[in-house]
Amino acid sequence: MSNEVLIAGAGIISAIGNNIPESLHAFERHQSGIKTAKHLTTRHQQEFPLGEVTLSNKQLAHHNGLDSRLSRTILLSYHAAKEALSSFPESALQNFRTGFISASTVGGMDKTEFFFENFLNDSSSGDLRNIMYHDCGKATDYVAEKLKIKNFVTTISTACSSSANAIMLASRMIKSNQLDIVVAGGVDSLTKFTLNGFNSLMIVDREQCKPLDQNRNGLNLGEGAAYLVLINEKVQRKINLSVLCKLSGYCNTNDSHHPTALSDEGNGPYSAMLGALKMSGLQPSQINYINMHGTGTQNNDSAEGKAIERIFHPEYPSLSSTKSFTGHTLGASGAVEAVFSALAIKHNIVYPNFSFKEPISGLNIIPEMKFRKQAEINHVLSNSFGFGGNCTSLVFSK
C-alpha cells in the first residue's frame, strides 16, 4: 500500500485576508497588508508598519461565536482552523483517528503583557483571566476542544519554523499509522513583546519590507493563523474529498551556527531543502516555485539565497517571499506559506514579491513580480527558518 499524505483542506487568516478567497484576491490586486496597526497598542504604532489582521478581537469573536476576552491567539487559531475544516464532514472527525497539531511562539502573550503590568506593581494583583492563556498549549487545547478533536493534541515551538514542523509531524504520524486525519498549522498574534524584541535586535523595517532586495532593511512583523488538513488514503477512499495536493517531502535540520543568525553559506537551509527534495524523489529542476522564508533581513535573505544558489544554480524556479504581503507571522509563517504553496499547486499560480529593484550583490536571485497563472505548477518548495538555527523545508506536489 502506498503511503501518501494528502492535503484535503486549508484555512488562513492574515493581514491580506480573513480567508482563502480574500488572500488570493489580495495577491491578484497586488495589495500588501502591511500598514499602520489599528489594534496593537504600542508606543511604536506610528513607527513600524505591521501585517495586522484587519478584524478586531471583538469582530473575530463575534464572527466565530466566541468570547471576545479570549486571547487573540485563540481567536485567530480557531478562525483559520474552522475554515480548514469547512468542507469536512463533522462525522469524519469522530469516525477516524484525528489529531490537532498547532504551533506558536507567543502563546497568550497578548494578554500576559497586560497582566504583568499590574503584577509588577503588586504581586497579588493582575486579572488572572489574563494569565490563563499564557502557555502555548492553551490555545491548542481551546481550539481542539471546540473542533471536537480528542485523540491527539500537541503544540510545537521552534521559532519561525514552528508550524512547518507541525505539518511535518502530522505527516509522520499519519505515515506511521498513528493517526488518519490531522489538522496541522500554527498561529501567532502581534504583541508588544515581539515587536519590542525584534526592534531591540534592530531588524524591523520602518517601511514596507523589501525581501530579496539588495537594499532590504529588515522585516515587518505580522500575525495570523493557518492550518492544513492532512489525511491518509484510507480516509480519502471513504469520504472522497477535493484534494489540493500532497505533501511529498520534508526535512528538519539545525544550522548550529548562532542563536539569531544563519551561517553565511546557509548550511542549515541548504540541508533542509536538500533533505526535503531527496524525500520527495525530485530533482531541483522539477521544482516550479519556491515560497522563500525571505524575511527581508540582511542575514536571512543572503543565507537563504546562497543556499538556493548552491542547489538550483544555474536554473532557478520561480520564487518569491509572500512575507512582503503578510509580514512575518513568526510561528504561523510556516503554515501560512504552506497554505499558499498548496493553493499554488491547486490553481497553478505563482505569487509575486511586493516590490523588487536590485538583486542581492553576488546572488542571482530574482523574484517574481507579478501574480500569474502558469501552465503547470506541479511541485512547490516552502522554506521556514528560525532563530536557534531551526530550519524546515516542505515540498508539496500535484
Add this chain to the structure above:
Amino acid sequence: MGAYIKGIGIISPQKTFDTKFFEEVILPFTGNRMKCIEPDYSLYIDAKQIRRMSRIIRMGTASSVKALKDAGVEKPGAVIVGTAFGCLEDTETFLKKMIQNKEEMLNPTAFIHSTHNSIASQIALLFQCKGYNSTYVHRNISFESAMMDTVLLLQENETESVLAGGIDELTDSSFSILKLLGYYKENSELNSTNLYDANSKGSVAGEGSAFFLLVNKPDKKCYAEIRAVKTFSFISEEEVASQVKELLSEHKIDRADILISGHNGDLDDDKIFKSFATRLNMQDAILKYKHLCGEYPTSTGFALWMAALIIKKNELASEFGLKSLSGKKINNAIIYNQQKNLHHSITILSAC
C-alpha cells in the same frame, strides 16, 4: 528498531546529578515549593558560556552533557525538548524591562533567550548537532510529545541516537501566579510525609531538567527499552484506562510490575490516579514520585529516570514503600500521569 535509554542526566530537587540518588537519603521537603539542587556548572560547561546562560539553559545544557557522557556518545543525531513554560526567567526579564522602560532602550539578550526553542538550539549549538531539532510546548504532555517524536524518529531510522529532555523552571513570579491559580497548597505544615494525605486541593511546586540519550539498538549499557509513549486528550479516564489495556496487550504485557503514578496530593487529581490503578488492577504496585520532585508539567522526566534506574538495577529503595515487590524481578514498568483530567499520558518500559 526500538528506542533504548543509554544515558541520563538529571537535575532535580533530589541529589540526582552528581550522586547516586537511590543510595543517598531521600531529601524530605517542607513547605509548598521544591527547588532543584544545582551542580557546579563549571565542571560541565565552559565558564565563558555559563555567564551568558540563564538558569534553565544551564540546567538543560548540564543535563545534556551528563546524558551524553553517561552514554559514551559524543554527539546526538537529533535534539528534542519538551518544556511547557520554556524560558520563564528571560521572558520575565524582557517583559519587565519593556514595561519599566516604556518600550524604549531594550537590550535584546533576554528576548533572544526567551523563546521556547532556545534550550534545544543552545544544546545543538554546543554539540554542533545539525540534525533534527524540535521543541514541544504542550502543558503536562510536553515531555511525552518529545518522547513520542523521539521514538518515531528512531523507528523511521532517521538517526541512531536522539537526545530528548523534559525541562521546566519555577521562578518567583510563576510560583506566585500558579499559586493564585490554585495549583499549590498552602505552605504551612506541608511536607513529604503528608503530601498525599492532605485531603485538599493543590500540590507542591516543583521543577527539573531530565535529559536522556536514546539509541535504536540496545547494548549492555542501556537502562531500559521504551516500548511505547502515548498521550490521550479530552477523553474520560475510563476510556484512557481501556486504551492503555489495549496498548499493553499489543505489547504482550499482561500486567506491568510497577506503576509509577503521578499522584500529586490534589484531591481531584489523586482520585483519578487511584481509579486508574484500580482499573489496571495495580493498586499494590503503585510508586509515587511527586513528593521527590514536586508537581510541574514535565515531571514525567523525573519519573522516566526513576523507572529506567529501577529496571536496570532491579531494586527499589525502601523509601518508595513497595516492600511487596522486593526480591521480584522487575521486567516492565508503566508511567501514568495526568492533570485535571485533560491530558493523560502513558509510557511503557521494559528491561533490555
